Amino acid sequence: MSKHKVKIAWPFTEGVKAQLIWIGEPFRMENKMMIHAYFRSRGFTEKILMDWGTLPSLAIQHFYSNGVITASQPPQGVKEVDMTIYPNGVKCHEKPWKIQGSNDPATSRSFVFSFDGKNIILPVIEVLRSILAPNGFLLYRLFESNSFPQFFTEVYEPNKVHLSLTSQYELKYTKSAFIYQLVWLLTNRDLRQAYESIAYTWLQGKALKFVWNFTQPITVKARVKEVNNTWTVLQIVHMKNKHISYEHISISHPEIKDQEKSDEAKKYTYRSLNKDGNDEGFTLDEQVDGSTEDFDLVQMNQLKHEYTSVPRIKRIKNSSAKQRTREDENTKKYYGNNESIRSTADTGGQHLARGLEHQMLHEIQAQGELQDFINV
Numbered sequence: 001m002s003k004h005k006v007k008i009a010w011p012f013t014e015g016v017k018a019q020l021i022w023i024g025e026p027f028r029m030e031n032k033m034m035i036h037a038y039f040r041s042r043g044f045t046e047k048i049l050m051d052w053g054t055l056p057s058l059a060i061q062h063f064y065s066n067g068v069i070t071a072s073q074p075p076q077g078v079k080e081v082d083m084t085i086y087p088n089g090v091k092c093h094e095k096p097w098k099i100q101g102s103n104d105p106a107t108s109r110s111f112v113f114s115f116d117g118k119n120i121i122l123p124v125i126e127v128l129r130s131i132l133a134p135n136g137f138l139l140y141r142l143f144e145s146n147s148f149p150q151f152f153t154e155v156y157e158p159n160k161v162h163l164s165l166t167s168q169y170e171l172k173y174t175k176s177a178f179i180y181q182l183v184w185l186l187t188n189r190d191l192r193q194a195y196e197s198i199a200y201t202w203l204q205g206k207a208l209k210f211v212w213n214f215t216q217p218i219t220v221k222a223r224v225k226e227v228n229n230t231w232t233v234l235q236i237v238h239m240k241n242k243h244i245s246y247e248h249i250s251i252s253h254p255e256i257k258d259q260e261k262s263d264e265a266k267k268y269t270y271r272s273l274n275k276d277g278n279d280e281g282f283t284l285d286e287q288v289d290g291s292t293e294d295f296d297l298v299q300m301n302q303l304k305h306e307y308t309s310v311p312r313i314k315r316i317k318n319s320s321a322k323q324r325t326r327e328d329e330n331t332k333k334y335y336g337n338n339e340s341i342r343s344t345a346d347t348g349g350q351h352l353a354r355g356l357e358h359q360m361l362h363e364i365q366a367q368g369e370l371q372d373f374i375n376v
Contacts, residue, residue: 005281010067011046017063022099045101053344055129056358057300059235083115084219090212119230130236140346145199161246165253177362190215238304252316265328282342289349297359305362
């Protein structure tokens, strides 16, 4: 996992902290999904255009400095608490909102419920980025109606689920953390129905909202700020007790192949003229159409996903491919500059940059002998 810093164009003075006070509605600009993030410092509010895929790095009311979005500081008075959201006590609340220092129209959408004698306000945007869509693939599919069959087909057997992934499903999302999140969403019908309803609502009215029809309790660790016996959730940092009701998961993908080492020399190699990933880190470019399938994984926040048990993932290999390990005089050598420009936009378009993907953390906890085995 990359430790690089990720930066955006920053309108504030170097070294001055700015507070993220609002995240706007997503909107389509040309062929991309975008958002406006509003930062405030020293009495001035600045609206910054960002790709929708940058959402995992944004924590409301947190402070940022020097344009670095991979690190943020919570405001004073914030505490981290464990809470359980029970299915029958959640109501949706919507009202017009005034963004401090801006004349842009806005609407506040939150889920409101009670826990441990407190009134809880949970923004809809936080539910999306932390619970339903915590990675780039799921974030961008939110706006596509019934698009899952383009990326995979599902086969369910007793205690086993198989995903036959198409070439449109990028290989980077076959890492275990992404597969667990996808299968958790697909196999919990209430979660899946809520997720799939969002595209229709957004396409009809450009509003990012859904009804809390979950049939199961959801347990999280969240950073909250208390005012008058009300906790406002600023950021979910830990999803707990996520349950996948299958012991075995198998996946197939056209690019999952058995690598065989070959004595044949490489046909070509690519070498960078500059040292990529220096202390300056990566800079995001919102002007490009999208990202390539080549990507870097970075930790854009500390969101953890904890599962009650860990299904075994079997990767079915379709064919074999040669892995050439040496060079000779016939190997063509290509040299070029690998600039630290990255994009969090979805893949595609003509003007592309190397992709940047949010790397989420996940933890596995289980009881009894299985937990002892995992610990070993």
